[in-house]
Amino acid sequence: DTAVSQTPKYLVTQMGNDKSIKCEQNLGHDTMYWYKQDSKKFLKIMFSYNNKELIINETVPNRFSPKSPDKAHLNLHINSLELGDSAVYFCASSLTSTVETQYFGPGTRLLVL
């Protein structure tokens, strides 16, 4: 059984388009995260939700909007895609916001042309 799943795995799109990435966890965790991993392999937190409530909102362009319909799902919508948005986006979850062990999804490789 997949613990944290993301779709799609690969996303190739043109500049200016709008796209969404979906994430689901079946671990029963309360907290979910979105990370961006750039070409230098640094992982940067973008957002975190705890029980559908936004608790971390880092300085990311407002073209990025997370949505959590329930605590098992956290989706990421990106408007007006730019070349610099090309990266690998990881979803992760943890039991609660104070439990540090995070479980990661397989990643979505986004390439903006």
Added chain:
Amino acid sequence: EDQVTQSPEALRLQEGESSSLNCSYTVSGLRGLFWYRQDPGKGPEFLFTLYSAGEEKEKERLKATLTKKESFLHITAPKPEDSATYLCAVRRRDSNYQLIWGAGTKLIIKP
């Protein structure tokens, strides 16, 4: 500014050749230090959490240690399947539960 630096960037070893990876950190009040393993094309996989200087954790051929300024991931008699990128992350005591990540060390074990 909080920072996590990992060294070396890449490490090539022969199978069975033991070595150590380093994670040095500057953070105001450490809440925890975490080691993850990342295989190509996959998400990071949790390995260890260390909370205080002097603490050690072991798992198979890996042992993580922690001082007040750095952590080491010792790998003993590695096998080719240990090849991966090893990531280190820290959490500040007063943070809003964010992790600050290093860039990782890419470990290659040759048979």
